[in-house]
Amino acid sequence: MNIIEANQVVKRYGAFTAVDGISFSIQSGEFFGLLGPNGAGKTSAIRMIYGFSPVTSGQMRVFGLDIAQDWRRIRSRLGVCQQENTLDPDLTVELNLLIYGRYFDKPKAQVRQRTEELLTFFALNNKRQAKVMELSGGLARRLQLARALIADPDLLILDEPTTGLDPQSRHQVWDRLLELKKGGLTMLLTTHYMDEAESLCDRLLIMDHGQIVTQGRPRGLITEHAAENVIEIEGPGPDLKTYIKENAIKHDDLGERIIIYTQADGRLAEEVRRKFCMGSCLFRTGNLEDVFLRLTGRELRE
Amino acid sequence: MNPVQLNAISLRFRHIWYRNLITYRRIWRVNFLVPLLEPGFYILAFGLGFSGLINGVEYAGKHLVYTRFMAPALVATACMWNSFFETTYTSFVRMYYQKTFDGILATPISIEEIIIAEVVWAASKAAAAVALMLLVLMPLGYADFPRALMCIPLAFLGGIAFAAVGIFFTGVIPTIDMFNLPIFLFITPMFLFSGTFFPVAGIAKWAAIFPLIFPLYHLVELTRFFCLGFMESNPVFNLVYLLLFASVFGGLGLVFMKRRLIK
Ligand SMILES: Nc1ncnc2c1ncn2[C@@H]1O[C@H](COP(=O)(O)OP(=O)(O)OP(=O)(O)O)[C@@H](O)[C@H]1O
Numbered sequence: 001m002n003i004i005e006a007n008q009v010v011k012r013y014g015a016f017t018a019v020d021g022i023s024f025s026i027q028s029g030e031f032f033g034l035l036g037p038n039g040a041g042k043t044s045a046i047r048m049i050y051g052f053s054p055v056t057s058g059q060m061r062v063f064g065l066d067i068a069q070d071w072r073r074i075r076s077r078l079g080v081c082q083q084e085n086t087l088d089p090d091l092t093v094e095l096n097l098l099i100y101g102r103y104f105d106k107p108k109a110q111v112r113q114r115t116e117e118l119l120t121f122f123a124l125n126n127k128r129q130a131k132v133m134e135l136s137g138g139l140a141r142r143l144q145l146a147r148a149l150i151a152d153p154d155l156l157i158l159d160e161p162t163t164g165l166d167p168q169s170r171h172q173v174w175d176r177l178l179e180l181k182k183g184g185l186t187m188l189l190t191t192h193y194m195d196e197a198e199s200l201c202d203r204l205l206i207m208d209h210g211q212i213v214t215q216g217r218p219r220g221l222i223t224e225h226a227a228e229n230v231i232e233i234e235g236p237g238p239d240l241k242t243y244i245k246e247n248a249i250k251h252d253d254l255g256e257r258i259i260i261y262t263q264a265d266g267r268l269a270e271e272v273r274r275k276f277c278m279g280s281c282l283f284r285t286g287n288l289e290d291v292f293l294r295l296t297g298r299e300l301r302e
Numbered sequence: 303m304n305p306v307q308l309n310a311i312s313l314r315f316r317h318i319w320y321r322n323l324i325t326y327r328r329i330w331r332v333n334f335l336v337p338l339l340e341p342g343f344y345i346l347a348f349g350l351g352f353s354g355l356i357n358g359v360e361y362a363g364k365h366l367v368y369t370r371f372m373a374p375a376l377v378a379t380a381c382m383w384n385s386f387f388e389t390t391y392t393s394f395v396r397m398y399y400q401k402t403f404d405g406i407l408a409t410p411i412s413i414e415e416i417i418i419a420e421v422v423w424a425a426s427k428a429a430a431a432v433a434l435m436l437l438v439l440m441p442l443g444y445a446d447f448p449r450a451l452m453c454i455p456l457a458f459l460g461g462i463a464f465a466a467v468g469i470f471f472t473g474v475i476p477t478i479d480m481f482n483l484p485i486f487l488f489i490t491p492m493f494l495f496s497g498t499f500f501p502v503a504g505i506a507k508w509a510a511i512f513p514l515i516f517p518l519y520h521l522v523e524l525t526r527f528f529c530l531g532f533m534e535s536n537p538v539f540n541l542v543y544l545l546l547f548a549s550v551f552g553g554l555g556l557v558f559m560k561r562r563l564i565k
């Protein structure tokens with residue numbers, strides 16, 4: 001059974017359509033990514049999954065249940081780490097977990113035990129009496145993650161859990177998430193870090209303007225929409241452009257820079273290296289950022 | 303649109319009530335000090351300062367020393383301020399600035415339950431304040447033991463009424479500084495003209511309807527009855543009015559808060 005089953009889901013705010021008929025499904029144990037530029041509709045989509053926003057039209061089923069009817073049963077099996085900090089600033093770190101666990105109607109002793117586990121798991125033990133206001137961004141994020149796990153969810157929803165974190169904190173969060181994945185937890189992640197999505201997600205979808213642009217496995221998307229290998233050439237001359245045109249080579253012309261997408265066998269790369277790399281050339285493997293930029297464009301949003 | 307759902311209401315609201323209790327206990331010194339000291343200040347000020355100007359008040363056919371007339375009104379107005387402030391400024395901060403409700407809405411608790419919790423909590427806080435005030439007023443002879451203890455459950459009912467109208471304003475007000483408006487236009491006149499500082503008999507005929515509309519008048523009357531043992535109005539009517547007021551604004555509060563919170 002699919003954990004999430006979205007069928008032609010639409011979200012409108014007044015006349016504005018934020019989510020424009022998306023369909024996707026997430027299987028049990030999967031680490032699923034939801035990517036898209038600012039304002040693409042990721043948070044709007046997520047809010048419909050946990051019943052914060054009503055679905056305008058279409059069907060959103062979670063754990064095989066309809067969110068409009070069975071929101072309480074669904075939410076009691078969900079952990080949500082929201083995009084904004086929604087920690088309770090009136091409470092200490094420890095109380096944030098204890099009280100939040102009570103919202104799930106869990107027995108006190110169970111919540112207490114889970115709180116201890118999570119404080120250890122997220123290395124928050126010596127901050128347990130700290131006020132939330134005093135926490136650094138990284139600590140607050142970890143606490144919000146811990147809080148999302150307080151009721152032992154079957155699905156963890158993460159809306160940009162690593163935004164604004166330093167590399168150390170980011171790696172620590174990744175380690176925790178991978179550990180949770182090993183335990184079989186299903187996760188839905190949104191992020192603007194393509195390296196993060198590429199390394200964590202089994203499958204992902206990219207959306208833009210409320211619609212799905214593509215979905216699939218990270219490697220598959222890279223070979224399909226970009227290439228295994230990429231050459232970036234600074235200040236391309238006219239002869240390179242002619243060469244590209246004559247050989248119908250997959251590329252992006254950014255004016256001051258040309259990006260060439262090549263296959264793994266390396267013959268094209270070899271020729272380019274010999275003929276056109278007098279100046280600055282960068283040879284690298286293709287990545288999800290290439291896919292993202294190719295599909296959603298390079299213009300600024302919002 | 304998104305109508306209030308009765309099946310979304312359960313006893314789970316008590317968890318949020320408990321959350322508020324914990325934050326209240328964290329600053330219990332402040333929360334306790336005000337109700338304990340406030341009646342003393344007023345009674346000193348009015349007893350010493352006013353006694354030269356006023357030699358008493360005619361109320362319900364009896365002659366009363368001014369401070370005995372006013373002390374029950376202090377209790378009722380404290381109930382009003384406590385509960386109204388809690389569901390206006392304090393709830394607004396929790397809802398808008400702290401996003402506490404957004405966090406809770408990712409758990410199996412409904413919007414309806416959050417709103418009910420806020421109202422019931424505010425009423426509890428008002429009842430606690432009144433209980434503390436009685437600790438001072440009873441020994442001083444301004445409230446008769448044990449009948450005056452009834453003021454505590456009464457304060458809970460009154461607290462529900464004022465908290466309900468407060469949460470209604472929280473549901474409709476655009477920014478937090480605009481609470482000045484209902485306070486200036488509704489709470490302050492009510493505070494002054496509900497038989498609090500002078501009997502309503504002193505109010506001009508054309509304006510005599512206002513105390514009857516103001517829930518505070520009914521609360522003051524009932525509080526006076528429990529403190530002194532007599533009153534000028536019908537207690538059944540007062541009770542029914544408070545219940546009606548609480549239900550109407552409680553319902554409106556649910557509708558408007560839900561409209562505001564659901565996106
Ligand atoms: N409550 C709301 N009322 C009206 N419009 C909204 C509301 N919430 C979001 N929007 C609009 O819907 C669109 C999608 O917003 P959403 O927050 O879902 O984007 P997002 O993909 O999460 O973006 P980001 O990466 O910046 O978090 C945006 O244009 C936003 O302005």
Ligand SMILES: [Mg+2]
Nearest residue numbers: 042043044083
């Ligand atoms: Mg977002």
